[in-house]
Structure formats: C-alpha cells, structure tokens
Amino acid sequence: xxxxxxxxxxxxxxxxxxxxxxxxxxxxxxxxxxxxxxxxxxxxxxxxxxxxxxxxxxxxxxxxxxxxxxxxxxxxxxxxxxxxxxxxxxxxxxxxxxxxxxxxxxxxxxx
Amino acid sequence: xxxxxxxxxxxxxxxxxxxxxxxxxxxxxxxxxxxxxxxxxxxxxxxxxxxxxxxxxxxxxxxxxxxxxxxxxxxxxxxxxxxxxxxxxxxxxxxxxxxxxxxxxxxxxxxxxxxxxxxxxxxxxxxxxxxxxxxxxxxxxxxxxxxxxxxxxxxxxxxxxxxxxxxxxxxxxxxxxxxxxxxxxxxxxxxxxxxxxxxxxxxxxxxxxxxxxxxxxxxxxxxxxxxxxxxxxxxxxxxxxxxxxxxxxxxxxxxxxxxxxxxxxxxxxxxxxxxxxxxxxxxxxxxxxxxxxxxxxxxxxxxxxxxxxxxxxxxxxxxxxxxxxxxxxxxxxxxxxxxxxxxxxxxxxxxxxxxxxxxxxxxxxxxxxxxxxxxxxxxxxxxxxxxxxxxxxxxxxxxxxxxxxxxxxxxxxxxxxxxxxxxxxxxxxxxxxxxxxxxxxxxxxxxxxxxxxxxxxxxxxxxxxxxxxxxxxxxxxxxxxxxxxxxxxxxxxxxxxxxxxx
Numbered sequence: 001x002x003x004x005x006x007x008x009x010x011x012x013x014x015x016x017x018x019x020x021x022x023x024x025x026x027x028x029x030x031x032x033x034x035x036x037x038x039x040x041x042x043x044x045x046x047x048x049x050x051x052x053x054x055x056x057x058x059x060x061x062x063x064x065x066x067x068x069x070x071x072x073x074x075x076x077x078x079x080x081x082x083x084x085x086x087x088x089x090x091x092x093x094x095x096x097x098x099x100x101x102x103x104x105x106x107x108x109x110x111x
Numbered sequence: 112x113x114x115x116x117x118x119x120x121x122x123x124x125x126x127x128x129x130x131x132x133x134x135x136x137x138x139x140x141x142x143x144x145x146x147x148x149x150x151x152x153x154x155x156x157x158x159x160x161x162x163x164x165x166x167x168x169x170x171x172x173x174x175x176x177x178x179x180x181x182x183x184x185x186x187x188x189x190x191x192x193x194x195x196x197x198x199x200x201x202x203x204x205x206x207x208x209x210x211x212x213x214x215x216x217x218x219x220x221x222x223x224x225x226x227x228x229x230x231x232x233x234x235x236x237x238x239x240x241x242x243x244x245x246x247x248x249x250x251x252x253x254x255x256x257x258x259x260x261x262x263x264x265x266x267x268x269x270x271x272x273x274x275x276x277x278x279x280x281x282x283x284x285x286x287x288x289x290x291x292x293x294x295x296x297x298x299x300x301x302x303x304x305x306x307x308x309x310x311x312x313x314x315x316x317x318x319x320x321x322x323x324x325x326x327x328x329x330x331x332x333x334x335x336x337x338x339x340x341x342x343x344x345x346x347x348x349x350x351x352x353x354x355x356x357x358x359x360x361x362x363x364x365x366x367x368x369x370x371x372x373x374x375x376x377x378x379x380x381x382x383x384x385x386x387x388x389x390x391x392x393x394x395x396x397x398x399x400x401x402x403x404x405x406x407x408x409x410x411x412x413x414x415x416x417x418x419x420x421x422x423x424x425x426x427x428x429x430x431x432x433x434x435x436x437x438x439x440x441x442x443x444x445x446x447x448x449x450x451x452x453x454x455x456x457x458x459x460x461x462x463x464x465x466x467x468x469x470x471x472x473x474x475x476x477x478x479x480x481x482x483x484x485x486x487x488x489x490x491x492x493x494x495x496x497x498x499x500x501x502x503x504x505x506x507x508x509x510x511x512x513x514x515x516x517x518x519x520x521x522x523x524x525x526x527x528x529x530x531x532x533x534x535x536x537x538x539x540x541x542x543x544x545x546x547x548x549x550x551x552x553x554x555x556x557x558x559x560x561x562x563x564x565x566x567x568x569x570x571x572x573x574x575x576x577x578x579x580x581x582x583x584x585x586x587x588x589x590x591x592x593x594x595x596x597x598x599x600x601x602x603x604x605x606x607x608x609x610x611x612x613x
Contacts, residue, residue, distance in 0.1 A: 028278075032278070032281060035285060036281070036285065039285050039288050039289060039292075042288075042289065042292050043288060043291070043292045043295075046292045046293075046295050046296040047295075068295070069292075069295065072244055072291070072295075075244070075248060076247075076288055079248065079251045079284075080281075080284075082255065083251070083255065083277070083281050083284075086255065086258070086259070086277065087274070087277060087278070087281070090262060090270055090273060090274045090277065091274065093262075093270045094270055094271055094274055097267075097270070106271060108267075108268050108271055109268055109271055109272060109275070109345045109349075
C-alpha cells in the first residue's frame with residue numbers, strides 16, 4: 001500500500017510538472033493544480049496516514065494516523081485553492097487581452 | 112494582558128485595520144488616513160517590541176493558545192526578528208505615505224490600502240513566526256497581496272508580470288511545502304528551535320539534505336537571488352510605485368531572513384556548503400545585477416536589477432558567517448531597504464510627471480529639469496547606493512569590506528569593489544539622463560506628479576544613519592552575537608535547557 005501511494009504521488013508529480021511546462025496557459029494552470037494536489041498527498045502521507053483510521057483514538061500506535069499533517073493539508077488546500085483561483089482570473093485577463101492562449105505569443109514584457 | 116502578548120500587536124493591528132478600512136471604501140480620503148494611522152500604530156508597537164527586547168536582553172516569546180513550545184504555534188521576537196520587523200514597518204509606513212500623495216488610478220481602488228496592509232501583515236508574520244508552516248502561511252499572504260497589488264497596476268503589463276511572479280511563487284510554495292513535509296517525516300516537528308535540537312542529535316536522516324535544498328530554493332525565489340531572479344525586474348517595474356518600493360526593499364528581505372535562520376539556527380552543522388553557495392551566488396548576483404542595471408533602459412527596472420546586486424552583498428555577508436560580517440549584513444539589510452525604497456519612489460515620482468507614465472529613459476529624459484528638489488534627493492540616494500560618505504550606504508559597504516578583509520577573502524572583496532563601481536555608473540547615468548539632458552518636447556510634461564514627502568523622509572534617514580550610525584551598528588553587533596549562539600534562541604523558545612552537546 002505504501003509503495004502504491006508513493007508511486008501514485010510520483011506519477012502525479014510527473015504529470016503536474018510536464019503539464020506545467022506546456023505552452024498552453026490553460027494546460028499549465030491545470031498542471032499547477034495537479035502538482036499542488038500531489039504535494040498535498042505527500043504532506044498527508046508524512047503523517048503515517050492509515051486510510052480509514054482516525055487520528056488520536058485508543059488504537060495501538062501503529063494503526064493511528066497523526067493529526068498534524070491533516071491540519072497542515074487543510075491549510076495548504078485552502079491556500080492553493082485561493083492561489084489557483086487567482087491564477088485563473090489572471091489568465092482570463094491576459095488571454096482576453098492578447099487574444100491567445102499560447103505562452104509564446106504573450107510577450108509584452110519582452111520588449 | 113501578559114507583557115509577552117505585545118508580539119501579537121505588529122501582526123494584529125494591520126490585520127484588523129485591513130478589515131476596518133475595507134468598510135471605509137466609500138470615504139477614500141479617510142481610508143487613506145486610517146491606513147496611515149494604523150501603520151503608525153503598528154510601527155509604534157514594533158518599536159516598543161524592539162525596546163522590550165533590548166531592555167531585557169531576551170527574546171519575547173508568545174505561545175499562541177497557551178500550548179507549550181514544540182506543540183503549539185510560537186511567535187518569537189528575538190533580536191533578528193524585531194530588527195527586521197522594525198525595518199519593514201518603517202518602510203511600509205512611508206509606502207502608505209507615498210501612496211497617499213500618488214496620482215495613480217489604482218490607489219483609488221477600494222482594495223488598495225487593505226491589500227497594502229495585508230502585505231505588511233504577511234511580511235511581519237513571516238518574520239515573527241517560530242515554525243516553518245506558519246512562515247509558509249504568512250509568506251503566501253504576502254505573495255498574494257503583492258501580486259494583486261501588481262495586477263491592478265496602471266501599467267498594462269501589470270497583469271502579465273503578476274502572472275509570471277505568481278507562477279514562480281506558487282512553485283516556491285510547493286518547494287516550501289515539500290521541505291516542510293520532509294522535515295516533519297524525519298523529525299516530527301516544525302518548530303524551528305525544536306528542529307534545531309532534533310537535527311543536532313540525529314543529523315543522518317536521508318531526507319535532510321533534500322529539505323535543506325528545497326528551503327534554499329524557496330528563499331532564493333523569495334529574495335530573487337541570481338538563478339531565480341528572472342521574474343523580479345518585470346514584477347518590480349510593473350508594480351505601482353508605492354508597491355514596487357516595498358517589494359524591492361523589504362519584501363525581498365524575507366529570503367535574507369530565511370537564510371540567516373537556516374545558517375545560524377536550524378541547520379548550523381550542515382551550513383558550510385550553504386554558506387559557500389551563498390558567497391558564490393552573491394558574487395555572481397553583484398556582477399550580473401550591476402551589468403544588467405547598466406544595460407537596461409528604464410529607471411525602475413535599473414533599480415530592480417540593482418536590488419539583485421545589493422542582495423548579493425548581503426548574502427556574501429551571511430556566507431562569511433563571522434560576527435562582523437553578519438552584523439555588516441544586518442546593517443546592509445536595514446540601509447538598503449531605506450535607500451532602495453527612496454530611490455524607487457523618486458523614479459516613480461519622475462515617471463508620474465510624464466504623460467506616458469513610464470520610467471523608461473526615452474520617456475523621462477529631461478523630465479527632472481522641472482523638479483530640482485527630487486534631483487537633489489536622487490543624487491544623495493545614488494551616493495548611498497554606491498556607498499559614498501556621508502550616507503549610510505558608505506557604512507554598510509565599509510563594514511562588508513572590512514569583514515571580507517578579516518576573513519582573507521581578497522578575490523571576493525575585489526569583485527565586490529567592482530560591483531560598487533558598477534553601481535556608481537548606472538545611478539549616475541540615470542541621474543544624468545533625467546536631470547541633465549534637455550527636455551525634448553515640453554508637451555510630455557504634466558503640471559503635477561506624486562508628492563515627495565515619503566522619499567524626503569527616507570533620504571533624511573539615509574543621511575542621518577550615515578552621520579550617526581553607531582546605534583544601528585551596535586544593535587546589529589548584539590544581534591549577530593545573539594544569532595551565532597543558537598542556544599540563545601532554543602532556550603528562550605523551548606524554555607528548558609536541552610543538553611545535547613551544543
């Protein structure tokens with residue numbers, strides 16, 4: 001199960017980074033979403049997350065999930081949601097101004 | 112009220128104030144005045160905090176919610192934190208003062224001042240927080256406020272620059288979260304003092320070098336250190352003047368703070384390679400920043416590149432790691448914030464006099480003819496940036512060179528001297544273009560521009576700290592002595608003496 005989780009998170013990272021490097025702005029924003037989810041899963045797994053086992057109950061230590069990373073992940077999810085909403089709104093402004101979604105054509109700053 | 116609750120004030124006053132002045136959105140004038148009063152109150156509270164720390168010669172610690180140190184969230188106001196907080200709040204106050212006298216359209220938006228205050232909250236909170244996750248949360252607040260303030264800029268490239276920066280900075284947050292996860296899985300704690308103890312007792316965890324590398328990358332993005340600097344000139348040029356004066360002076364110092372904490376507290380025993388890296392990148396930054404500043408055709412962009420060079424000087428001071436060089440880096444941090452904020456405000460007020468509203472040299476050439484007073488201020492600021500007496504820039508350059516000679520780093524010192532000459536070249540070129548060249552055509556000029564109150568006050572500080580530098584140097588030396596014994600910080604946060612062979 002641990003190996004499976006690790007591999008899944010790794011694949012999510014790979015997809016996220018690959019999509020982020022695409023020229024299409026929408027694809028790169030989706031890559032950012034996938035990447036932030038991969039990081040949230042990584043954070044969750046640092047707390048010895050046991051799936052259905054809740055945190056801090058009278059279970060043996062080996063079966064118990066750590067509560068702190070879950071709190072961290074909640075905060076990180078909220079922050080990344082706000083961030084991604086802002087990125088999407090910026091993308092809307094930029095793509096309607098330049099009439100394109102290709103990053104190579106958005107080059108007002110280059111001159 | 113417990114006396115250690117005053118740590119909360121520099122965070123809570125602007126945070127509460129941001130929401131209060133959002134309610135005043137229909138009364139623009141009062142909103143600006145309230146923002147100024149709130150920042151003044153906040154600056155007073157951080158001044159009181161500095162006084163408390165200095166008077167009792169110990170850190171003021173507040174454990175949020177009454178949870179003791181490694182379990183709860185600690186707010187730590189030690190010498191370094193209060194030093195940086197006082198500097199940030201002073202510059203932020205003058206930033207509000209500049210915004211009150213500025214003619215930009217975005218200043219009239221109801222959310223401008225609230226976002227400006229949350230920018231201050233993010234910065235202050237990140238400097239005062241005692242654990243990495245809290246630092247992440249406040250740094251995100253800082254980034255989001257700064258980005259929105261840039262996206263609403265009058266410059267039509269603002270949105271594009273904001274997108275570029277926000278993308279990079281979301282990646283930096285990703286690095287920081289990965290570092291937090293790696294540290295937590297290895298050591299089971301995120302409190303900096305507790306981490307320092309645990310890393311000291313068990314430095315062979317496999318994820319530790321990974322976490323150090325990720326944290327280094329994060330703080331490099333925050334400080335715009337050389338290989339991660341490419342977003343910075345665009346972002347700082349496109350931002351409204353009042354905001355770019357903050358971004359390029361105090362906001363980039365968050366990374367400097369992070370590096371100081373990394374090399375003197377959390378990763379003391381692993382910091383040798385990091386220090387070498389800081390020296391190397393600092394030298395590259397000084398040279399590349401200076402050359403790029405000479406090559407650019409826009410006054411604000413030139414000053415943004417100059418920040419890259421000046422942060423390089425600070426990183427070299429941290430990299431040498433001797434008591435004198437860390438004190439020099441701290442003095443440099445303080446003085447550079449004042450100088451750079453003043454210079455950017457002056458460049459912005461010159462740009463505000465031209466109808467094109469740009470600081471590009473082709474637009475502002477000769478604009479200075481009608482504003483000789485700004486010319487005097489800009490000239491003094493240029494001297495300070497290049498490190499010529501009687502300004503505070505001389506003091507910090509002198510301290511950096513002296514600590515370099517004491518560390519026998521002659522090659523680095525020669526390269527730094529070269530960087531200093533580059534500074535003189537680009538600032539004098541800008542001065543010449545704006546104030547000496549004749550105005551090509553008088554239609555370009557507007558009758559009024561931004562007010563010069565805030566940059567005047569900053570330049571007064573610049574000269575005053577050049578003539579009477581002793582208190583600042585003394586405070587920096589005490590701070591650097593405090594920093595170089597990590598036990599100070601650990602004992603005051605954890606409240607118990609942990610004997611683990613320090």
